[in-house]
Amino acid sequence: MTLSSISSTLSRRPGIRLGLLLAAPLTWLVLVYVVALAALLVTAFWTIDSFTNELERTFTLDNIREITGEALYRTVTLRTLGVALLVTLIDCAIALPVGFYMAKIASRRSRHLLVIAFLMPLWASYLVKALAWRSLLSHGGLLDWAGGLVGLGSPGFGxxxxxxxxxxxxxxxxxxxxxxxxxxVPDSLLDAAGDLGARPALTFRTVVLPLVVPGLVAGSIFSFSLTMGDYITVNIVGGANQMLGNLVYINSGSNLPLAAAIALIPIVVIMIYLALVRRTGALENL
Structure with missing residues (x-):
């Protein structure tokens, strides 16, 4: 078959063309993500022999009973949920006014500069940013010095x-x-609301916010899920506090089935969060 015949066949059959385009990324997704999650789920129901320290591939619920029965795992789960929710609320509270200013108030040049400014931290290493905050929060750091000017201090590590x-x-x-x-969000909607006498707060609440909710939900999914799985930041600035990611990391070397069982907790939490978000219909408008 010549290249011209292949090209004509693909042009006549868009389904085949789409399938070929999606074959590589879908295969990668299945192998790296779906298979990895399946292996994680299976491993959580295995155990480690206490005498030989070898992996026993026999079905058991011991790990599930341990993570649901011991107070340590409940405490760490609640702490992780609290951090994830607070981080998401803080970021959403900052993103709503900043995003509105960037999209509707700032000039084109200022808008481009602000987009670059918010993209620049992504160019830096995650570890560098965490260590920078460790320096800011440490005793004698910038926050400690600035807070001392008004009688406050750095919150320290924790x-x-x-x-x-x-x-x-x-x-x-x-x-x-x-x-x-x-x-x-069309500017004409804002103009129409103003022409009808709506105050800015009412316009934002009834016109703008419902249209922005899908983007807000998408951002909250990022911040919530990334925080739930993080453990590096906790090691750097968390002090004695631990989160689920730390427990997974600590147990992964000595008790892989227990680490897999602990890793199921954030996965289940995120799936519940996505199910709740999906019921609002926000994901359908992304």
Whole structure:
């Protein structure tokens, strides 16, 4: 078969053309993501022999009973959920006004500069950003010095430091979808609401916000899921606090089935979160 015949066949059959285009990424997705999750699920129901320290591939619910029965895992799960929710709320609260200014108020040149400014942190290493916040939050750091001018001090390392650091790291992932959602809101709707006598707060709540919710949901999915699975920031600025990612990392070397069982917790939480979001219909408008 010649190249011309192949080309004509593909031009006449868009389904085949689409299938060939999607074959490579779908294969990669299935192998790297779906198969990995399936292996994780299976491993969670295995165990480690306490005498030989070897993996026993026999079905057991011991790991599930351990993570649901011990107070340690409940405490760490609640702490991880609290951090993820706070980080998401902080980023959404910042993204809503910043995105509106970028899309509807700023000049074209200022808009481009702001987009570049929010994209620039993504060019830096995750580890560099976390270590920079460790320097800011440490005793004698910039926050400690600035707070001392008004009688305050740095929050130091701990729960607050984790929230602040991760809110900064994931902020671009929330601002950019919200900014894109604002750009899709027609200016004519804002003008029409103003002509009908609606105050700015009422216009935002009844006209703009419903159209921006899909972008806000997309950003919240990024910040929530990335925070749920993070463990590096906690090691750097978390002090004695631990999150689920740390427990997975600690147990992955000595007790892989237990680590897999712990890893199922954020997966289940994120799936519940996506199911709740899907019921609102926001995902259908992304």
């Amino acid at each position: 729960f607050t430091a984790i929230v602040l650091t991760q809110a900064y790291i994931w902020l671009p992932y929330v601002i950019l979808p919200v900014y894109a959602a604002y750009e899709r």
